[in-house]
Amino acid sequence: MRAWLLTRLLSAAWVVLGVASLVFLLIHLVPGDPVEMMLGESAAAADRQALRETLGLERPLLAQWLGFLGGALRGDLGQSLYNQQPVTALLLEHLPATVELAAAALLVTLLVALPLGVLAALRRGSGWDTGAMGFSLLGVSIPNFWLGPLLVLLFSLWLGWLPVSGRDGIASVILPALTLGTGLAAVLSRMVRSSLLEVLGEDFIRTARAKGLAPLTVTLRHGLGNALLPVLTLLGLQLGALLGGAVVTETVFNWPGIGLLTIEAIQRRDYPVVQGCVLLIALGYVAVNLLTDLLYARADPRVRLGGGA
């Protein structure tokens, strides 16, 4: 277990280093002079020089890279070019909104996907199954920048039940969470169904039934309990799609989180803030996946003892 843990942590550390380096390189990989792109072609030479010095672009690339990594370790990601605030402060200010949205979307996902997947698996081949899988197909095919406006049209403009946009009270999170959660629920319900179907065909299920356990106990404890393991991994992976999708969803609903900050920073050519946002979201994703892997290993001894995952 300890060797497995060490390997896993080490590979995560490498990935974190790679992610930070790629984010650092983003500005330099793009063709053209980053300063010119930020200020526009008509900027005065003195302004360009000043910005160059602020960003440290005069230094050798290696020194800049080490400076960026060192700063990131200390929680210093530079300053916003737009309002001179520290990037870290901006991120912290916008983080709660995104976490709230992601948590609400996750709740929507689980509330939809678990019952739907279980129902589809238990009533395999029936109308329930067809309906659930039809929903799944629709859910993965509908882009959230279309679903969002549709929900606004229906629930905010026509029915007048919920606010159109912004973050003001519990009611305002409902539509963004539905928008963001639908795609994930679609993927997950399919996964719950196939995983549960597979587990229900195993020998230990037959044994559990044969020794006279109640059907509900067999399905939920022995079936779902085991079926949820692969679902957990998928959930971790898909949480990334959720975080990425949050950028679009936050823009649709004017939700003041990291995603909206990213888009605003791109529009203002505020590159240090763009870098900070991308870095934060990617690191959050790496952390979530590390966490799901650890949970998985805890729940399933085959992973940590078998050597490979």
Place this chain on the structure above:
Amino acid sequence: MRRLLPALLVVAGWALLALLVGRLPLEPDRIDLERILLSPLAAGGLGFDDLGRPVLDRVLTGARTSFLVAFGVVALSAVPGVLAGSLAGYLGGRLDAGMVLVMDVFLAFPGILLAIALAGLLGPGIDNLVLALATVGWVGYARLARAQVLSLRQREHVVAARALGSRAPRILLRHLLPLMSAPLVVEATFGIAGVVIAEAGLSFLGLGVQPPEASWGSMIRDGVRYLLVAPHLVLAPGAALFAVVLAVNLLGDALRDRLDVRSGARERRTAA
């Protein structure tokens, strides 16, 4: 097969439109100030947008944008991706370890986040959009190709070819690629659906296709402001987008079943 007919028709119509749209008498940029924001009921067709341009013409022209971007991106990401992934898987060693790290780093950026950042830094425009999506897209193909090569490289016919002195490029091309093609085709099909959504998404965020060029994503972006007075501006391009993505996904599902490609879910489970 009959169940797939609607999906096939949608995809065929999409492709046909993309190829023929230049020859049709469409006027996606014609401004008619008398008809600003007129609904389909009042004006016929699909109504008019906030500048008085015909929505139907713009939706049809938008088909070309999404088609060109989708196939461009899938080609530009599948070819280098398969090449890099299969080489790494076949040659193994340090090259493979390095490739795995690179792939893991790219995969650590969730969804279209990296594409958003890249497109934002590269600046607007359809070329930059394709470049940004391909830069992110190759990883999926590389990962799949690598996994396939790893599971196939010890097959007897590959070992035999190696014993006969065939070099790596020949083995990859003649002995491995044909066996990998089924899962790759399925992946590329779903990839097309993904890119169509991604293109529209980036254009929705204002990072893709620039005005006056018609894209379903930017049409939705512009239409959202008039949601209450002119919902058709959002409904029409969104419905076209949704229909294409749904049809491609349906075809992808059917292909997967027909080619008997084990789903990722199964593979993950057996691997664990």
